[in-house]
Amino acid sequence: MESYKSLKNRQRAERGNYPDGLGLRVHRALSWLDRAEQSADEDGRFIFLWIAFNAAYANELGEQRMFEGERFSRYLEKLVELDTEQQLYSLVWQRYSGAIRVLLDNIYVYQPFWDHSNGLASGDEWQSRFAAAKQAANVALASKNTTLALSVVFNRLYTLRNQLVHGGATWNSSMNRQQLKDANAILGDVVPIVIGIMMDNATELWGDASYPPVTDSSRLSHPFTHKSAQ
Numbered sequence: 001m002e003s004y005k006s007l008k009n010r011q012r013a014e015r016g017n018y019p020d021g022l023g024l025r026v027h028r029a030l031s032w033l034d035r036a037e038q039s040a041d042e043d044g045r046f047i048f049l050w051i052a053f054n055a056a057y058a059n060e061l062g063e064q065r066m067f068e069g070e071r072f073s074r075y076l077e078k079l080v081e082l083d084t085e086q087q088l089y090s091l092v093w094q095r096y097s098g099a100i101r102v103l104l105d106n107i108y109v110y111q112p113f114w115d116h117s118n119g120l121a122s123g124d125e126w127q128s129r130f131a132a133a134k135q136a137a138n139v140a141l142a143s144k145n146t147t148l149a150l151s152v153v154f155n156r157l158y159t160l161r162n163q164l165v166h167g168g169a170t171w172n173s174s175m176n177r178q179q180l181k182d183a184n185a186i187l188g189d190v191v192p193i194v195i196g197i198m199m200d201n202a203t204e205l206w207g208d209a210s211y212p213p214v215t216d217s218s219r220l221s222h223p224f225t226h227k228s229a230q
Contacts, residue, residue, distance in 0.1 A: 002192045004034040010199065021208040022198060028055035028209070029195050036188070042180040043164060043171050049187040050161050056194050058210050072158075073151045079194060080147045082201045087193045089146050095189070097141070099182045100153055104137045106179055109156040150190075157183055 008030055015023050029052045036048035057075045080088055092100065107113045110133070112126035133152070140148035160176075160183055163169045169176055198206060 002196055004030060004037050004192070007192060007195055007199070008034070014199065014202070018199075018202050019206075022202055022206045024209040024212060025056055025206065026195060026199060029053070029191070031055075033191055033195070036191075041172060042177065042184055043169075045184050046160070046180055046187065047164055049184065049191055050157070050165075052191050053187065053194065055209075056191070056198060072154045073147070076150045076154065077147045078204075079197050080150070082197050082204065083193075084200075087197075088150065088190070089144075091186075091189055091193065092146050092149050093144055096186050099185060100149065101141070103153060103156055103179065103182050103186075104134055106156070108176070109159045109179055111155075111159045111162075114159070153186065157187065 011026055011030060015027070018026065032048050032052035032055055036045050036052060039045035039048055057071070083089070103109060107130060110126070110130055112129050116124070116126040137149065137152045139145075140152065160179060163176070198204075
């Protein structure tokens with residue numbers, strides 16, 4: 001399994017051949033992967049790994065924004081198709097199939113459960129939806145549908161991400177240790193593979209990076225300093 005160091009060495013050697021958008025996304029993702037590998041606690045490691053993943057997959061969509069789950073699915077589907085060495089397949093079905101099943105059985109990383117608990121949804125509909133989601137995930141697992149399995153996993157991880165980033169959990173809490181450990185194990189291996197696949201396929205259309213650096217301030221027109229022509 002590749003680490004930050006091996007990927008960074010490769011990126012330094014190849015970056016001159018990358019399109020600007022891909023080059024920036026890989027550079028940013030690697031910087032956060034480096035920080036994640038240095039993290040001594042589960043909470044910090046998960047947040048840094050999530051930022052690394054986000055830096056790799058997110059692009060500037062302008063007005064054509066879509067739901068996060070749909071973005072995950074499209075991005076993961078593309079990665080699986082390009083994964084000629086079947087690294088993601090091996091990760092899902094050989095290394096983490098048990099951890100993935102545990103994660104899918106955990107109601108605390110299922111957003112409709114929290115919507116119900118917080119009074120945002122009435123009735124017990126979340127239970128039937130949770131059962132249906134588990135059944136769909138089990139079908140994906142049984143048929144070894146890597147894209148669908150990863151999509152479901154990342155939707156669960158997104159709930160965990162929201163809990164941490166939006167202050168919905170205590171640092172180093174004893175209540176979420178297991179899901180964080182499982183999440184970090186999965187993300188810690190998925191993120192380097194994702195970055196590697198993107199580097200392997202530099203000629204693919206990955207899109208421009210979000211929030212590209214702006215270095216030429218003369219191109220900007222500030223609304224409070226702009227002078228009309230005289």
